[in-house]
Amino acid sequence: MSTDNIEKLYQNYGILAEAKDKITEHEKEYLEILAAVKGSDKEKRLASQFIAKFFNSFPNLTEQAIEAQFDLCEDDDVAIRKQAIKDLPTMCKNNKEHTNRIADILAQLLQSEDSTEINVVNNSLLAILKTDPKGTLVGLFSQIQQSTDSEVPNEIVRERCIKFLASKVKQLGRDIIDKECEDLIVSEGKKILQDSVAEELEHVMDLLMWSKLGKTPAGRKELTQLIAALAFTPGDWHPEDPEYVDRLLQCTQHALPLFTAQVDSTQFVNIFCENVLPKWDDITEQAGASDVKLELLKTFAEITEHCGELENTQDKIKTVYDVLMKYLPEAPIENEEENAKKTEESEEKPAEETKSSAPTPSLQFSHVECALFALHSLCRKAPEALGADADRLKALRLRLQYTARLTQGYIKKLKEVTQDKKNENSEENKLKIAALKTTSNINTLIRDIFRTPPSFKSKVQLSFQTKKAEKEITASSDQPSKDTSGSKRHRPITFDNGSQNESPEKRARSGDRNLKMYTPPSGKYSSRLNNAGGRFSGPNSGRGRGGYGRRDFRNSGGQYRRRNNY
Numbered sequence: 001m002s003t004d005n006i007e008k009l010y011q012n013y014g015i016l017a018e019a020k021d022k023i024t025e026h027e028k029e030y031l032e033i034l035a036a037v038k039g040s041d042k043e044k045r046l047a048s049q050f051i052a053k054f055f056n057s058f059p060n061l062t063e064q065a066i067e068a069q070f071d072l073c074e075d076d077d078v079a080i081r082k083q084a085i086k087d088l089p090t091m092c093k094n095n096k097e098h099t100n101r102i103a104d105i106l107a108q109l110l111q112s113e114d115s116t117e118i119n120v121v122n123n124s125l126l127a128i129l130k131t132d133p134k135g136t137l138v139g140l141f142s143q144i145q146q147s148t149d150s151e152v153p154n155e156i157v158r159e160r161c162i163k164f165l166a167s168k169v170k171q172l173g174r175d176i177i178d179k180e181c182e183d184l185i186v187s188e189g190k191k192i193l194q195d196s197v198a199e200e201l202e203h204v205m206d207l208l209m210w211s212k213l214g215k216t217p218a219g220r221k222e223l224t225q226l227i228a229a230l231a232f233t234p235g236d237w238h239p240e241d242p243e244y245v246d247r248l249l250q251c252t253q254h255a256l257p258l259f260t261a262q263v264d265s266t267q268f269v270n271i272f273c274e275n276v277l278p279k280w281d282d283i284t285e286q287a288g289a290s291d292v293k294l295e296l297l298k299t300f301a302e303i304t305e306h307c308g309e310l311e312n313t314q315d316k317i318k319t320v321y322d323v324l325m326k327y328l329p330e331a332p333i334e335n336e337e338e339n340a341k342k343t344e345e346s347e348e349k350p351a352e353e354t355k356s357s358a359p360t361p362s363l364q365f366s367h368v369e370c371a372l373f374a375l376h377s378l379c380r381k382a383p384e385a386l387g388a389d390a391d392r393l394k395a396l397r398l399r400l401q402y403t404a405r406l407t408q409g410y411i412k413k414l415k416e417v418t419q420d421k422k423n424e425n426s427e428e429n430k431l432k433i434a435a436l437k438t439t440s441n442i443n444t445l446i447r448d449i450f451r452t453p454p455s456f457k458s459k460v461q462l463s464f465q466t467k468k469a470e471k472e473i474t475a476s477s478d479q480p481s482k483d484t485s486g487s488k489r490h491r492p493i494t495f496d497n498g499s500q501n502e503s504p505e506k507r508a509r510s511g512d513r514n515l516k517m518y519t520p521p522s523g524k525y526s527s528r529l530n531n532a533g534g535r536f537s538g539p540n541s542g543r544g545r546g547g548y549g550r551r552d553f554r555n556s557g558g559q560y561r562r563r564n565n566y
Helices: 003-038 039-051 057-074 078-091 095-109 115-131 133-149 155-172 179-193 198-210 217-231 241-259 268-282 293-304 311-328 336-348 351-356 365-379 390-418 427-449 467-475 505-514 550-554
Strands: none
Touching: 003 039, 039 078, 057 078, 057 095, 057 179, 078 095, 078 115, 078 268, 078 550, 095 115, 095 133, 095 155, 115 155, 115 467, 133 155, 133 179, 155 179, 179 217, 198 217, 198 241, 217 268, 217 365, 241 268, 241 293, 241 311, 268 293, 268 311, 293 365, 311 365, 311 390, 365 390, 365 427, 390 427
């Protein structure tokens, strides 16, 4: 390090600071400061501060000054880079024509692997966003687009820019983000949404929901259409490919909060009924992953709540019916020969062994709740559709009657265990309360189908939808069960007169005893997108998954600076 060079820098600083109105006469001193970016580490740090401080005073040297500061932003020493990045906002504080260029460079610097450097970049971006929001947004959106369209896409820059925008724009609020900026956010945000990946979708949606687009029914409807286009491409659906399923699932879950009485979910219901459910058996489960079919059923059940008018409603109801029947257990067939055989076996075995050998039916209650709820919701659109085919209705009622016996047995056991006040706040008890809600919902929905003709007036809240539901169940779990239709007693559901007169022993064989405690499934999809690790891109994106490293950026020879025409 040359002490003379350091001293010379301080002398030049003093001359410029004291020159005041005559500072333009000292261009030579400022040029010497610019040249110091090639000097020692200390010279570089001083040069960064002095270049920024006197930047406004030498308009003829603007380009040289910006290039010199960018050289420091590429330095091998992280301390020098951080100093240069910290000083960048000063250079566009009173020169807004440079904001979008500096924002573009700061955006590229977000690819750093040093967390402290990224914090400095974020702080500098926030500083110029406050002083010139439109210029900063133009620079950031430009870099997002270039990071996507370049021959070697830079995913890191794109994702971090989107994350920055989603968090900081809302933080600054409409005092700084005016109508012109909001219009820019909406137009550019919609472009980004059409080519989002899983990690970005949540941030883009947060940004657009904050904007005016999320404040009106028309805007929300437009958002649902954009998400639907990203979720599903007609003619390009491969249920055997987990990535396709994951894309549809996550996009639909992000559309769910948008649906209201004014914004219907019909487009998504059509996607499920026409493409997903008919190929239900083709959907494959990944080893070690959560039950994706259950999560699809949960999501489908939720979107049916806000479904509008459907075309070919009866066909869609039949499709849901077929999926439901896959999860409803078949009622056991009793005949004299089987009864005789069971009697002989019971005489040869000890009584205790015979009791324990009774088969325990396997019933996926969560799957049944969702599929039955979806069927119930769609049947409100065409109440006569389910009864149009007497044989299909009879087959459904047979299985539902048997399912009702099983659920009533579970409900009885669950009420007993959840009344224990000592463990009412335990995780295990919360799971049992959720299971109680699930089985109670199933019984309520079944009763509507057993009315003559079938009725679909009961309203239930899906057991997994909100924490509010869990609190309501906790408060009422020790109260007598009430039928939503007005009946005070929990009546068993029967199919015909013969089944009404079944003996207790026969009902026991049907599953009222030896029941294992039901635990609602949980897994990676339970917390929606936040914990999902899947990635997907839009149907026409075709962009890669590469990215630049720090060395690629530093050794680019300055090419990145001249990609834009500012």
